[in-house]
Amino acid sequence: MSWLKAVSARIVASVRGKRFEDNLAAEVQAHLEMLVDENVRRGMSPEDARYAALRSFGSVAQMREEYRDRRGLPMIETLGQDIRYALRQLRRSPGFAAVAILTLALGIGANTAIFSVVNTVLLRPLPYRDADRLVMVWGNDRAHGYDTDQVSPPDFQDWQAQNRVFESMAGSTDVTYTLTGVGDPEPITAYEYSAESFRVLGVPPLLGRTFAPEEDQDGRNHVVVLGYRLWQSRFGGDRGLVGRTITLNGAPYTVVGVMPQAFPDAVDQLWTPLVIPPEAVHDRNYRFLRVVARLKSGVTLQQAQIEMNTIAARLANAYPKTNKDEGVNIISMRQTKTGDIRAPLLVLLCAVGFVLLIACANVANLVLARAMARQREVAVRTALGASRSRLLSQLLTESALLGLAGGAIGLVIAYWATGALVAMFPPNIANLNIPRVDKIPIDGWVLGFALGVSLLTALIFGLVPALHVCGMSTYESLKDSGRSVSGTRQGRRFRSVLAVTEVWISLVLLAAAGLMLKSLVHLLRGDLGLNPDRVLSMRVMLPDSKYPKDTQQLAFGDQVLERIKSLPGVQSAGTVTFLPLSGWWGVRNVALESQKIPEQERPQVVWSSVTPDYFRAMNIPLLKGRYFADSDRAGSTAVTIISATLAKRVAPNVDPLGERLVVAGVKDPVEVVGVVGDVHQLGMTSNETAEVYLPFAQLPSPLMCFAIRTASDPVGLAKAAQKAIWAVDKDQALSYVMTMTQLASESLALQRVVAILLGILAAVALALAAIGLYGVISYSASQRTHEIGIRMALGASRSEVLRLVVLDGLKLTLLGIGIGLAVALALARLMSSLLYGVAPRDPSTLAGVAIVLALVALLASYIPARRAMRVDPMTALRYE
């Protein structure tokens, strides 16, 4: 306890410093006077008595120093002193302070911005109870390489009954409703959840309840749980809504609960009970469930995978007809939610880290230069008795102030940048495992990160120069020349290390940016197979309840298309089941009838049913045969059009025209009447281009996407096109009203953002490295002015001097480039998942960036070299 007393005494003393000081002075005064009195009594003269008293008391100043250290909180007091001193120093050299702070602000800002994204997307726990134990359990269709296959109800039941690794499992399936009665009819992407689903996820409702087990039967299932967003946007957050009914697909549903805001999902806006249709109960081929499961505590994902493999093998044995090639694939919930953004974020995090390192190196260089200039000051202070640790802490305080100022401005930069980073999360692309992010908040974690990085940076760039200066011998520094040999050599080595570091890091960044840009160019230049310019698209999902029959769906499509085609400015218009680039797609097995391939082994290809003008609206070229025509109707010969890739795959050696194709789910074989160009249905990042098209008239579907080619302005047409739909059915909801260019751009949004960011970061790195190299070379050239003067006096030509200095820079650059190439090759793996059409170790990119860097470095050392060349030998020799 005595230390506690001591500490509190010190705190009191710190606060009441002045009085304590006065008291001490009075006490010492009294002591000395008593000593003098005593000495006088012994017979000394007053003057001698005084001297003797001071002698036996010892150094008053030293005592007072010691007393002060002991009395208050020396750390805090000297810290205050250091800060005031550092501020004075920085104010005295505003240029240095500004350059250092801005450099740091760039580095810290970039790091904070990327960290805020990581924080929002990867670090924040998923809003489920024990989210780390949640997994998605998919089928794995090995025959077709489809590893996230949905699951049939009987398979799901067997999984549930046989496994010992999951605490609970639940199935769900997606469904689209049209919400009417409140505002414009709106399509709602929703999920049918089993009663168990909410319990597996472990999130209680905000209001009301979730589903009861008995509500999963047809007839009792007209209950609904609302998502927070829909509840707010459509019902104004009305807490009295629970118990009332809303209209979905024209039928009344009773609202039983509302989920909290944190309950996620890009698409879930409401939930209805999962009803297994009677025809699906025993059909193992009817795969439509998404299965979420909670691992038992202590069970790893690998153990679960092994167990489920065993069960799948058992099922394959028991039901070879349907399950021979059906495995199980378990993916963690986190991977499911954020899988596609992880790699780009990690790459960016590395990149900003590298930029910060370069920034540190540059500032360290500046600080070192300043520290060298202050060598004499330091030496004088050391000679006057300042301890080394005291000097060190003072120099570091200055660095910390720079770091914190840089961090503060960096936060502003980060705040501004996060707005731009939201573009990494394209809202309309369905097949990316990226969470929906509307804004990227700067929260406590981000602030803490910025503070930590600021201080860490300060330590990195401040410590070495400070140690360097404090470590120098006082004598050498005090010598008048100020060119202590040891100091210069050490400083030079340190500078060289900094320069080489900057060069290698910027090479790595340039390489990453180069690869990413090359990949982006490849994707942008790539032929989508359709022309997205001036095409308006919108999606319609006809509700079952209102359009149960094919003919009704057909009639709806025909009527709407007729109205749209008559709008001014429309060149052609058609519908397609799955709009290319939207991330939605469907697959069917196909094979030539003549080849007699068993169904399980037939290739699985992307399909759509389209109206005749769809190909014209999208500018998909006809390669052979004909497009669909109005005469391809129900009752006429069943026909199909296939893509070039599919033609090559199913009929490599024969003319596909006139061949009959068996398409899964279509009763009779269809005759191939045309071959069209390949379309990158899932965007340029996918190579899936085997496609089969069926006439909408022969295979109608309630899901249809309109593609409308306009003469000039697709956006201006949107209102009129929507009106055309509502003229046919005023309750029909439509969604994804957007241009194809917009969709094409969004489908590459992530690639583009990463490429742009890496490009900016690499440019910043290059600029910083050039400045750093320039600083190092010009410093060393100026240090060698004397030497250069001698050389020139002895007859060295100017070009020889030039070569001398440039060679200095070139040596450092080449070393840096060598290290950089090695690091770039080593880190290539990190990039591989982001690159398309370019190898992660692409030699031409690496060579290209190395040359760019070498040229910039050459320029950076040429300028100081020219200055050295112009030195007048006489001046240089006198320069001392």
Next chain:
Amino acid sequence: MTGGKEDILRGTLDLLVLKTLETLGPLHGYGIARRIEQVSEQLLHLNQGTLYPALLRLEQRGWISSKWGTSDNNRRARYYSLTKSGKKQLAREAESWERMVGVIARLLQGEAIIG
């Protein structure tokens, strides 16, 4: 240093101060310094100034307390006195000092025998 005076051993100053205050009661810094020098018969050399940081330390630990008073010849001076916990501390330090002295004495004797 000079004239065969010994510097005060590090850490023993506390003990000397505490013991002085126990023997003489409340005393000002000058008085403590004089007492230590007298008792040591001028053998111990005390830089009197070093006394004050030590007094501060003891006071911060709560072993002594101080208040301002008037000296014999009417000077304002700060008087230090031993507190209760200071008495206990003195007992502890005295004991450990004696142990230490015993150890060193034995050690020296042993050396003498062996030597």
